[in-house]
Amino acid sequence: MNYLQFAYRNILRHRRRSFVTIMTVCLGFVALGVLGGFLNNIFSRLKGQAVVAERFGHLTFAKKGFYQNGKLEPEKYLWNAKELETLLAVVRQNIDVELATPRLRMFGVTSNGKASTIFVTEAIVPEDDQKLIKTNVDGRSGIEGMVTFGARNRDNSSVIVGSELASMLKIKKGQNVTLLTSTKDGVANAVDVKISGDYNTGNPATNDKFILSDFSLAQNLYDTDGAERVIVTLKNPENIEIVKAQLIEELADAGLQVEAKTWDELSPSYKKVTTLFGIIFRVLTIIISVIVLLTVLNTMQMVVSERTKEIGTMRAIGMLRGQVIKLFCVEGLIMGVLGCLLAIPILFAIAGLLQVMGISFVPPVASVAVPLVMMFKIKNLLLVFALFSVVAIVSSFLVSRKIAAQQIVDSLSRG
Amino acid sequence: MIQEVISATKLIDFEGVSKTYQLGNQRIPALKGIDLTIESGDFIAIAGPSGSGKSTLLNLLALIDTPTSGDIRYNNIDVSTLSDDERTRYRNKEIGIVFQNYNLIPVLDALENVAFALQVQGVPTKECLKRAEKILREVGLGTHLHHRPANLSGGQKQRVAIARALVTNPSVVIADEPTAALDSKTGMEILELMKELNYTKNTTFIFSTHDNRIIDSVHHVVYIEDGFLMNRY
Numbered sequence A: 001m002n003y004l005q006f007a008y009r010n011i012l013r014h015r016r017r018s019f020v021t022i023m024t025v026c027l028g029f030v031a032l033g034v035l036g037g038f039l040n041n042i043f044s045r046l047k048g049q050a051v052v053a054e055r056f057g058h059l060t061f062a063k064k065g066f067y068q069n070g071k072l073e074p075e076k077y078l079w080n081a082k083e084l085e086t087l088l089a090v091v092r093q094n095i096d097v098e099l100a101t102p103r104l105r106m107f108g109v110t111s112n113g114k115a116s117t118i119f120v121t122e123a124i125v126p127e128d129d130q131k132l133i134k135t136n137v138d139g140r141s142g143i144e145g146m147v148t149f150g151a152r153n154r155d156n157s158s159v160i161v162g163s164e165l166a167s168m169l170k171i172k173k174g175q176n177v178t179l180l181t182s183t184k185d186g187v188a189n190a191v192d193v194k195i196s197g198d199y200n201t202g203n204p205a206t207n208d209k210f211i212l213s214d215f216s217l218a219q220n221l222y223d224t225d226g227a228e229r230v231i232v233t234l235k236n237p238e239n240i241e242i243v244k245a246q247l248i249e250e251l252a253d254a255g256l257q258v259e260a261k262t263w264d265e266l267s268p269s270y271k272k273v274t275t276l277f278g279i280i281f282r283v284l285t286i287i288i289s290v291i292v293l294l295t296v297l298n299t300m301q302m303v304v305s306e307r308t309k310e311i312g313t314m315r316a317i318g319m320l321r322g323q324v325i326k327l328f329c330v331e332g333l334i335m336g337v338l339g340c341l342l343a344i345p346i347l348f349a350i351a352g353l354l355q356v357m358g359i360s361f362v363p364p365v366a367s368v369a370v371p372l373v374m375m376f377k378i379k380n381l382l383l384v385f386a387l388f389s390v391v392a393i394v395s396s397f398l399v400s401r402k403i404a405a406q407q408i409v410d411s412l413s414r415g
Numbered sequence B: 001m002i003q004e005v006i007s008a009t010k011l012i013d014f015e016g017v018s019k020t021y022q023l024g025n026q027r028i029p030a031l032k033g034i035d036l037t038i039e040s041g042d043f044i045a046i047a048g049p050s051g052s053g054k055s056t057l058l059n060l061l062a063l064i065d066t067p068t069s070g071d072i073r074y075n076n077i078d079v080s081t082l083s084d085d086e087r088t089r090y091r092n093k094e095i096g097i098v099f100q101n102y103n104l105i106p107v108l109d110a111l112e113n114v115a116f117a118l119q120v121q122g123v124p125t126k127e128c129l130k131r132a133e134k135i136l137r138e139v140g141l142g143t144h145l146h147h148r149p150a151n152l153s154g155g156q157k158q159r160v161a162i163a164r165a166l167v168t169n170p171s172v173v174i175a176d177e178p179t180a181a182l183d184s185k186t187g188m189e190i191l192e193l194m195k196e197l198n199y200t201k202n203t204t205f206i207f208s209t210h211d212n213r214i215i216d217s218v219h220h221v222v223y224i225e226d227g228f229l230m231n232r233y
């Protein structure tokens, strides 16, 4: 007879009460699991939108100070052709790097001949972009409805526009629009481009002004043979911070002072959503943990007061205070662990059901619907498991500590 | 108080032991300046009217309560100097306790109940069970090893309780009215068992009783009245 067996038999003794306690833990786990599963999925979809649809890749390298003063003095923060060559060579040498591609970004006004509106254009290298849109995001490669320029017979004056921009200007594939912008020196410049497609950027803040244009066209318009930024995707994005630091150092050795940003730093909507939901999730975790704590506390209180005489007997026979506390902590822990274990098949059943039902919804700060499915992270589930186990032990400890400290005669005279 | 046989060794020594209960702002003196010496191998009945302080005295003897004043020595150790854990370990090794209402643990069977007293010492389970089984056979329960308390009669439960008290080979067994919950025939059987164990193992027994038949059949009786030790013969 060890503590586990002894505790287990005691749990079976108060079947209904133990069952309610175990179910409370179980439901708490399911609630956190479902919410966490939804959030993981939403976060992952938004990540896909940022990395692929908004073309941020994993890492962006710009000249040091670009994000501070690049708008005011664009020329000063452009990489010239030679610098760009060095930059790309150094970055592409790193074994963790999947893709490195130059970019230019320009602002201006676009017109369909009748109406005009502001635009932002991200100038991309078509061959590179075909690879970028297949970047693996949490196991999914590619985003539904994502478009880029075709490789062959390509006319560098064609553009792809955000779907909201297309509908605002009522422009369709094959039609022309004019882009009014300026060179790096601030001289006005314009070009007629042909719409070759549209897509939803996933972000309502950019979907009404985003235009993908050809890098070579943009170089002409901007009057440069260099680039403003280099976008990098990694083979294993888990290592992003390490690779980032590595590359900054390697580039410094090559004489380039760079500023590097990760995709989430560049996507303010991702930050907003994850921060907000993260807070909600944390608050809910605390509330549910408190409910679990109170339930186990209450159960243990009842158990202990019913078994006071028995505790007195065990102490009289030679059980140490610590051993009594340990016994009750094991009882609490078993109920906590059983609750969590029971929750896991329930969670997967719910996940499977949602997959089959195929519901989708548009998360806040997004413009594209995402499927309402759950994505579980083993690490997070284990954390909740550990949290509830600790909560169960703590509540058992709090209750049993008092009873163990009682005078043995007082315990014995009860009941 | 008469002198005991010279060959016996002094096991327990009470010197001016008093116990006063505090009930609200009322002070209830339950024991008043008890001097008592108990020798190893004794078989002692404690008798006295209800409320005289028998249980209080036995609780102090069993080290499950502490006196308000006075000294209690076990094998010349002043037990008031022991920490709670030390006292518990001492109790586990040296003192067996038998309760009026058996106080067996309901989720454990007879064997496990007896083994429990060894297990809290950290003795390996196998050895605990072996020793528990041996002692259960000695008290005549070899056929009921795997019965839970609910499936045992009162007399059988008390036998399990005595086995549990003896399994650690204590110097003394303390029993507060061990026969009170039993019919008189079974009560006498339990008394015979205790006498036999006292004889064969030389374990000291101290128990309280209301039963005159039992008092008449025991050599050493300590009378207590109103918290005072009256006489001992």
Ligand SMILES: Nc1ncnc2c1ncn2[C@@H]1O[C@H](COP(=O)(O)OP(=O)(O)OP(=O)(O)O)[C@@H](O)[C@H]1O
Pocket (backbone or CB within 6 Å): B021, B022, B023, B028, B029, B030, B048, B049, B050, B051, B052, B053, B054, B055, B056, B057
């Ligand atoms: N926990 C307690 N709180 C207050 N008073 C108590 C307590 N326990 C015992 N007493 C009082 O102390 C006195 C002695 O009680 P004790 O239980 O030792 O008597 P007893 O001889 O065992 O009686 P009985 O034969 O009825 O079991 C009694 O007056 C009793 O009311």
Ligand SMILES: [Mg+2]
Pocket (backbone or CB within 6 Å): B054, B055, B056, B176
């Ligand atoms: Mg009594």
